[in-house]
Amino acid sequence: MANVILVGAQWGDEGKGKIIDVLTETSEIVVRTQGGNNAGHTVFIGRDKYVLHLIPSGILRPNKVCVIGNGVVLDPVGLVGELDGLARLGIPVTPANFQISETAHIVFPWHRQLDGARETRKGKDKIGTTKRGIGPAYGDKAARVGMRMIDLINRERFPAKLRERLAENNEVIQALGGTALDYDQLLAEYTAAGDRLRPFVKNTVLFLHEASQRGANILFEGAQGTFLDIDHGTYPYVTSSNTTSGGACTGSGVPPNRMDKVVGVLKAYTTRVGEGPLPTENAVISDLLHGMGREFGATTGRARRCGWFDAVATRHAAMVNGIDELAITNIDGLDTVADIQVCVAYRVDGQLLRHLPSDSEVLARCEPVYEHFPGWSTPTDAITQFSDLPVNCRHYLLSIAQLTGARLTIASVGPAREQTMFL
Numbered sequence: 001m002a003n004v005i006l007v008g009a010q011w012g013d014e015g016k017g018k019i020i021d022v023l024t025e026t027s028e029i030v031v032r033t034q035g036g037n038n039a040g041h042t043v044f045i046g047r048d049k050y051v052l053h054l055i056p057s058g059i060l061r062p063n064k065v066c067v068i069g070n071g072v073v074l075d076p077v078g079l080v081g082e083l084d085g086l087a088r089l090g091i092p093v094t095p096a097n098f099q100i101s102e103t104a105h106i107v108f109p110w111h112r113q114l115d116g117a118r119e120t121r122k123g124k125d126k127i128g129t130t131k132r133g134i135g136p137a138y139g140d141k142a143a144r145v146g147m148r149m150i151d152l153i154n155r156e157r158f159p160a161k162l163r164e165r166l167a168e169n170n171e172v173i174q175a176l177g178g179t180a181l182d183y184d185q186l187l188a189e190y191t192a193a194g195d196r197l198r199p200f201v202k203n204t205v206l207f208l209h210e211a212s213q214r215g216a217n218i219l220f221e222g223a224q225g226t227f228l229d230i231d232h233g234t235y236p237y238v239t240s241s242n243t244t245s246g247g248a249c250t251g252s253g254v255p256p257n258r259m260d261k262v263v264g265v266l267k268a269y270t271t272r273v274g275e276g277p278l279p280t281e282n283a284v285i286s287d288l289l290h291g292m293g294r295e296f297g298a299t300t301g302r303a304r305r306c307g308w309f310d311a312v313a314t315r316h317a318a319m320v321n322g323i324d325e326l327a328i329t330n331i332d333g334l335d336t337v338a339d340i341q342v343c344v345a346y347r348v349d350g351q352l353l354r355h356l357p358s359d360s361e362v363l364a365r366c367e368p369v370y371e372h373f374p375g376w377s378t379p380t381d382a383i384t385q386f387s388d389l390p391v392n393c394r395h396y397l398l399s400i401a402q403l404t405g406a407r408l409t410i411a412s413v414g415p416a417r418e419q420t421m422f423l
């Protein structure tokens with residue numbers, strides 16, 4: 001029996017959705033605790049591909065309860081669309097298997113507009129956000145002017161609150177050169193979404209507490225990745241939530257002393273979508289992976305930037321998340337690479353750094369110091385036992401786990417459930 005926090009240990013898109021799906025088999029409850037529909041978590045069941053943005057990936061397995069926790073910022077219209085999409089695919093979502101925290105904050109169209117407008121004004125210094133309004137929505141939450149699910153589903157309270165918030169935000173939008181939003185249209189759209197979502201809205205803090213008390217296995221589904229964390233990431237090129245393990249506690253109401261284990265998900269190489277420093281970025285590996293049709297974003301379709309495995313970064317991730325176990329995915333992506341490089345230190349301003357600098361401008365100037373590993377030049381995607389992997393592959397995986405400083409327990413050689421090995 002264990003409560004497990006799963007986090008991305010790089011820059012997001014590590015394959016969390018796939019690993020969540022695999023781990024959900026032995027969990028009762030899966031909880032999203034931060035982020036919003038900036039996330040895109042891919043799960044394959046047979047040949048069918050599912051991309052989840054807000055609903056926990058556990059929803060694809062029968063008899064599991066999925067929860068959107070208080071720490072999430074939620075676009076209600078987007079969520080209704082996601083529910084409809086799952087219904088079309090024959091996945092049942094009912095109040096028996098899906099709950100939304102009544103204190104989750106709401107994303108409004110003005111948040112998306114402000115997100116876009118700020119990016120445009122930043123020009124070449126833009127963050128490269130998903131333009132889902134995540135930053136402005138968390139901004140309102142911190143400024144104590146946000147609206148929550150509990151407000152949305154309250155038909156008496158919502159219209160006046162909406163009018164008041166819209167008035168202020170329309171002023172800002174217009175000052176930035178945008179077009180004011182229409183109150184009546186927004187009220188109709190959001191009231192309809194609120195009506196659809198009302199049956200799912202619960203006190204999820206109590207639900208999770210009671211489940212935890214009776215020994216239920218709860219899996220906390222991290223979104224984004226460690227270096228997109230608002231505190232520990234490459235600020236300002238980050239998202240606006242705590243993507244590290246602590247976010248699972250604040251974003252769910254389940255306290256730290258109820259958590260049993262932290263699993264970090266890593267790719268066997270590195271990717272990042274959006275702007276910001278990526279010391280090991282490499283055109284050859286980017287071209288190789290894009291040429292295979294891989295590494296295009298699940299939310300925005302943007303090509304992900306790719307590079308070698310950065311052990312300086314993942315070691316930092318192990319530290320700030322308290323990672324106990326590692327799941328390494330996309331091992332098959334390196335099947336054809338003869339000489340694999342791993343960053344073990346940075347060189348900057350004549351100094352050798354073995355830790356991640358806090359200043360993104362310094363990180364952007366860091367030159368990686370590489371260790372070389374011989375490749376395995378063999379397809380791994382059909383291998384089902386860790387001991388059957390080529391010896392160079394096992395050596396590589398155990399080495400990057402050791403450099404990261406946590407125990408390797410899962411190795412993934414393809415997007416499907418069956419392409420998963422347990423150590």
Ligand code: GDP
Nearest residue numbers: 013014015016017041042329330412413414415
């Ligand atoms: P997430 O955001 O962390 O859930 O990751 P994404 O779903 O955005 O991106 C990960 C991509 O890698 C998806 O297309 C997955 O289907 C895919 N994937 C996950 N594990 C593996 C693997 O071991 N091998 C291959 N080839 N693809 C994988």
Ligand code: IMO
Nearest residue numbers: 012013038039040128129130223224239273274
């Ligand atoms: P999953 O859960 C990868 C990135 C954006 C941008 C930065 C800020 O699928 O791993 P935001 O829209 O959050 O304000 O954008 O964060 N980003 C992600 N990158 N995977 C994600 O989620 C991401 N969610 C946000 O590209 O650089």
Ligand code: MG
Nearest residue numbers: 013040041298
């Ligand atoms: Mg993703």
